[in-house]
Amino acid sequence: MREKLLDAIRQHVIAEYPNEACGVIIQKGNKQTYIPCHNDADDPLNAFVMRDSDYRSAEQEGEVIMIIHSHPDVPVLIPSEMDRIQCDYSGLEWGIMSWPDGDFCTFSPRTDRDYVGRPWVLGHADCWSLIMDYHKREYGIELRNWSVPYEWWVGGKENRYDDNWRDEGFIEVQTPQPGDMIMMQIGAPVTNHAAIYLGDNLILHHNFGNLSTRVPYGQYFRDRTVRIVRHKDIPDA
Incomplete structure (x- = not known):
């Protein structure tokens, strides 16, 4: 310079x-x-x-x-x-x-970042941020940003997932296919977490305070699943 x-x-x-x-x-x-x-x-x-x-x-x-x-x-x-x-x-x-x-x-801006290994920054790099990025990169679907820099789920006064998933164009399904969003309730009185189903019993998610990662969709996450949804612009398998 x-x-x-x-x-x-x-x-x-x-x-x-x-x-x-x-x-x-x-x-x-x-x-x-x-x-x-x-x-x-x-x-x-x-x-x-x-x-x-x-x-x-x-x-x-x-x-x-x-x-x-x-x-x-x-x-x-x-x-x-x-x-x-x-x-x-x-x-x-x-x-x-x-x-x-x-x-x-x-x-410079990072392009084509791996979905795995992203540091957690509440309101900026969290589970919804990962959901947004995945849909944009894989399907060209622009989702609105519902992330905020505070723990909105504490006390159950806000319900950012349950209140907004339909308006974002998601439809509930029974059997997951790759690309579906799995909505969960983890240690909170409201639905407060979401992951992407990757197939082969694997999910991609960014859990509170941790690096984003791929993990098995095991009993822990199944027991906390509220619903599985698919964006209307993603074709059925």
């Missing part, structure tokens, strides 16, 4: 320290420019939420080609899993500057 851009990022990071700074790099013709944005996060010391109006204004000035933010007071500059998830979702290259060290790194 050109030193002029790095210096502009550096000056913004210094001005926002100890909070996280955030901004974008735009391309207009042959010129690249760094545009600082406001951080509207509730905890700006440890996170950033870029102001929507700032991003829209930047888009009017040129093509946004990179998202920038800072990591204050870190011993080693390493993108967090949340950074990588958000980068994947944005479809853009990301850059991070540490401060006061002043190190800088960039990373």
Whole structure:
């Protein structure tokens, strides 16, 4: 990256320290420019939420080609899993500057990630996130995002699976085929988990606090199954 851009990022990071700074790099013709944005996060010391109006204004000035933010007071500059998830979702290259060290790194969206081995990030990389990704990649089906960054199932006041599966286009079936969603109730008063049936008695799921994995659809999961559903746009086997 050109030193002029790095210096502009550096000056913004210094001005926002100890909070996280955030901004974008735009391309207009042959010129690249760094545009600082406001951080509207509730905890700006440890996170950033870029102001929507700032991003829209930047888009009017040129093509946004990179998202920038800072990591204050870190011993080693390493993108967090949340950074990588958000980068994947944005479809853009990301850059991070540490401060006061002043190190800088960039990373790109991950494509064709394995379904197995994904770290758990509640509200961003959880069982529904995996369901969404599987349907989009395998069948081109876009599901709405019902994941939230809190344990919604505690106390039974929210019922995000039971309230929404029909509206997402799922139909209940009796015998699972590969691609079906198995909805479960695990340690909660409501349906709070889902897996993809892969065939050969295997399921793909992302259980609370663990890496996503493939496991047998054994008695433990069968006893906790609420229903098996299939999206209307997936043909019967």
